[in-house]
Amino acid sequence: MSNDYDVVILGAGAAGLSAGLYSTRAMLSTLMIESIGPGGQLLITDDIENYPGFREGVKGQTLADEMYNQAERFGAKMEYAEIEGVENLYDDRKLVRTSEGDFTARALIIATGGSHNKLGVPGEDEFGGRGVSYCAVCDGNFFRGQDVVVVGGGDSAMDESFYLTGICNSVTIIHRRDDLRATKVLQDRAFSNPKYKWLWSHVVEEFVGNDVLEAARVKNVKTDEVYDYPTAAAFVYVGFHPNTEAFQEKLEMDELGHIHGDLHMRTNIPKVYVCGDARAESTRQLGAAVGDGITAALAAFHDLSA
Numbered sequence: 001m002s003n004d005y006d007v008v009i010l011g012a013g014a015a016g017l018s019a020g021l022y023s024t025r026a027m028l029s030t031l032m033i034e035s036i037g038p039g040g041q042l043l044i045t046d047d048i049e050n051y052p053g054f055r056e057g058v059k060g061q062t063l064a065d066e067m068y069n070q071a072e073r074f075g076a077k078m079e080y081a082e083i084e085g086v087e088n089l090y091d092d093r094k095l096v097r098t099s100e101g102d103f104t105a106r107a108l109i110i111a112t113g114g115s116h117n118k119l120g121v122p123g124e125d126e127f128g129g130r131g132v133s134y135c136a137v138c139d140g141n142f143f144r145g146q147d148v149v150v151v152g153g154g155d156s157a158m159d160e161s162f163y164l165t166g167i168c169n170s171v172t173i174i175h176r177r178d179d180l181r182a183t184k185v186l187q188d189r190a191f192s193n194p195k196y197k198w199l200w201s202h203v204v205e206e207f208v209g210n211d212v213l214e215a216a217r218v219k220n221v222k223t224d225e226v227y228d229y230p231t232a233a234a235f236v237y238v239g240f241h242p243n244t245e246a247f248q249e250k251l252e253m254d255e256l257g258h259i260h261g262d263l264h265m266r267t268n269i270p271k272v273y274v275c276g277d278a279r280a281e282s283t284r285q286l287g288a289a290v291g292d293g294i295t296a297a298l299a300a301f302h303d304l305s306a
């Protein structure tokens with residue numbers, strides 16, 4: 001495989017795969033670099049109900065496969081590697097260092113997405129893989145027919161907990177306030193489902209157990225009462241952070257590490273673009289990530305042709 005491309009895309013989630021499709025169709029030699037597998041967050045999402053064109057929804061894995069196969073059909077290449085750093089960003093040939101070697105490109109498209117935040121409480125790491133999880137689609141089946149908790153009150157918590165209601169006996173939402181942050185339609189769906197239980201105004205202080213997780217130690221923030229809430233599993237959805245460590249102090253970012261891009265996804269460095277959840281001001285929606293990726297590839301085509 002060549003190590004030099006017109007365009008190297010860092011990340012092959014929805015944004016990266018969309019950029020790859022448009023970049024190759026513009027006859028630019030294109031490499032996508034991804035550490036796990038094509039699809040990014042699609043791979044940890046069960047049903048997607050709000051991506052236009054699928055009246056009955058679509059499985060995340062199915063959409064990921066289709067997006068990847070489509071980009072590959074037009075010639076996009078894939079390298080499975082960890083991104084270690086980027087250098088020479090102002091040069092004609094920008095350098096990407098990875099676990100599988102170095103790659104150069106005339107243009108870089110950053111589509112590294114983001115990852116779910118941890119709570120940062122005792123026991124969270126200790127019971128990782130033994131009850132504490134950040135992926136209901138991956139781990140929910142281990143807890144079939146059991147009582148589980150989901151921590152958080154945003155769209156992720158509601159989407160993932162809904163998936164769990166199809167598998168588990170009950171799903172208790174532990175949320176630090178009395179109001180959910182999630183979109184109204186997701187709230188309504190949850191409130192009408194009898195499998196849900198609610199611990200409002202509660203925070204998790206610790207995960208406890210012996211060999212495996214046995215309870216979430218919770219605090220009622222209104223009364224300060226602390227007690228153990230038995231659970232077979234805890235799925236944590238308390239926000240999201242961009243995967244942009246490799247670009248710190250190289251590109252302009254907001255205070256949370258999202259990279260600034262203009263309407264064409266151009267960053268502050270010529271021929272370096274950002275798209276999807278790594279971009280500041282992103283709405284963090286699948287459809288928006290696809291649009292970002294397409295826009296970035298079109299901007300790269302325009303700039304490389306100038």
Ligand code: NAP
Nearest residue numbers: 152153154155156157159176177181237238239240283284
């Ligand atoms: P989010 O919207 O930031 O929600 C995080 C939730 O976790 C909030 O309810 C927050 O409570 C709570 N939280 C944060 N830190 C906490 C802590 N230390 N302890 C306890 N609770 C804590 O994150 P998200 O749900 O992952 O969503 C991220 C983005 O992706 C959003 O823009 C969302 O719209 C989008 N998304 C969309 C869909 C969809 O369209 N179906 C699905 C998933 C995600 P507070 O409410 O009190 O702040």
